[in-house]
Every structure is written in structure tokens, then in C-alpha cells.
Amino acid sequence: MKQLLYIEMDNCIGCRSCLAACTQCGGHDERNRNYVYDVNPLVNRQTIPLMCLHCVNPACARSCPAQAIQVTEEGAVLSALVEKCIGCQNCTIACPYGIPKFDEEQNLMYKCDLCYDRTKEGIPPMCASVCPTNTLQWITEEEFAAKQEKHRLGKWMSSRMPENPLEGETHVKINLPGILQGTEKLF
Template identity: 40%
Template sequence: MKKVFIDFRRCIGCGSCEAACAREHSGKPNISIVQTSELMMMSFNCRHCENAPCMLICPARALYRDEDGAVRVKYHECIGCMLCSIACPFGTPRFDERLKVMVKCDLCANRRAEGKLPACVETCPMDALILATEEEIVGMKLKEAAVRREEFIRKVEDMMGCGP
């Protein structure tokens, strides 16, 4: 199952992802970027959890997993009780005042049906948002760590005069 991950080192907090999400979802974004310190941004977006607490707690069974594994809402069945938002460790489902139901990230289901990336991922000017599986992310991080380790070793060897 692919999810949207954020590379915190790349995020500049520009809000492009929020604007793109709002454009795709009737003016209200289902992702938000919060500055946690002077140098760190944190995204609040649905992680489409494997054992999604929001799905488990929903008394109306309005939350379901689509064919790609994204957790989505059957709006016609949602009773707007907000239990999914309370159960979500990321607090991402939100109550839509106009529709009187809970809404959340659907990984841009309409765009995925057309073979496109979610709007937030496609729009990010810094490529800080990545649509990938957890295994792909771990693989990328292991490769990055190996490169950093090699660079560190070269620097130490150069400083000690014992390089090749």
C-alpha cells in the first residue's frame, strides 16, 4: 500500500501541498503542514494505517479500504459522530460543517483512477512529499545512510591522511 511520506529535510513550509489538496477537494485541504520549530515542518495527513483505528471505531462502518488500500469515507453512511477523528493518532479526519459528515484524505482517488499522483505530491516544488510503500521508503533511507556513511569515512580518512 502506497502512502504519502514527507522528507522533513526538504519541506520549506510553502503550503503548495495544502493549496493543491484544497483545489482537489472543494476548497478544504486534507493535509496541513505545521512548523514545529524554526527548522522543522511536520505534515498532518492520513497515513492510511494498516490496522486503521478510524475504521475499527466507526459505528456506521462508513470507513473502508479501497482497491489500492486507501482508507476512504462512504459519505452517505457517515453519521458525523467524530469518533474516527478521536481514534486517529494523527487527528486527520475532520467534520465538514456543510456536508455534516467526516472527511479525510482519499489519496486523490479521482487522480489515482487516471494514473496520476495525489495533488499534494505532484505539486510540491521541493519533492518533499513522496508516494511510496513503507518498504520503498526504508530502502531509500538505507541507501541515503550508506552514502552518508561513505562520505563520513572519506572525510575522516582525509583528515587523518590515511586516504587512498
């Protein structure tokens, strides 16, 4: 049964548990690979989590002349391979979402790899396993279809839909804040 990361941005309370959990994922060398942004800090406390969307045809991998960025069969786009990365930073420039970061000390790109050591075994990524508000959810495709039907998602999904494509199809699905959909938050 295929599972995917679903982000319901309206639920984010800015606790940053996902960031702490990210540093604890195997192979991350205690380096955070996700972000939590304050949307408009002078007006309200709305925050949103942001991590790699694991594009089906990732611009970061397409732009890498050394083929250091691998895409797994499950769709996870991995960080640059140490033995191949030449430090050109093409990937950081090519990503339309600004996700890959470059570590100058190691001369290496790093980004969210969807906790591939866990997700390939069906275990949720660290960020989703600790999120107290279900902003980050590890769900099946059937559960995602039910959410789409219930909330009539489509227009405001970041992942490619015929009505509103962005970069292209992504493996991570996002429900953008309700304010964009003409609804108000209840909290």
C-alpha cells in the first residue's frame, strides 16, 4: 500500500517539533532539513512547515551535472551523494521551492529525503510521527482521495492538478491555508 506525506498547513501552530525530529532521523547528521516559516509575524502567529515536495520530475536532479541526486523507486528525492556531488549548487538554484541548501564546509547539498530509511519500510517520516496537530500526516492514497473528496481539494493543491499546475507533479501533497480558499480558521 503506497503512502504519501500530506501537509495540512492550517493546522500548524509553530511548535517546531518537526524540526527537532528531523535532526534525529538516521543519516541527517543532526542537521535540520525542514523549515517552519512565520507567514506574517507582524500581524499574526500563522506558521507553515516547508520541506522538499519530492517532485516526480525534480528540477534539482535534472540540473545536476554529476548525477549526484537520486530518485528512489518510491519517489523520494534524496540529498546529493557525497561521492558524486561537485558543489556546483545548480540544484539550489533550480528548485522552484528553494528547498536544497548548500553546506560550504562539506561542499555538499542537503535537503529532506523523506526519511527514506524509515519510509521505505512503511514507517512515517520523523516529522509526521511527532506532529501534535496533524499538520504533517503520513497517509495512504485512499485516505488522500477521501480528503480530496471531503474538502474538495484541487485548485489549491501544490501537487499538479489539471486546473492549476505548478512545477509539476509532486509526491508530497499540500492543502494550502484556508484563507486562500475563502474559509477562516477556527482557532
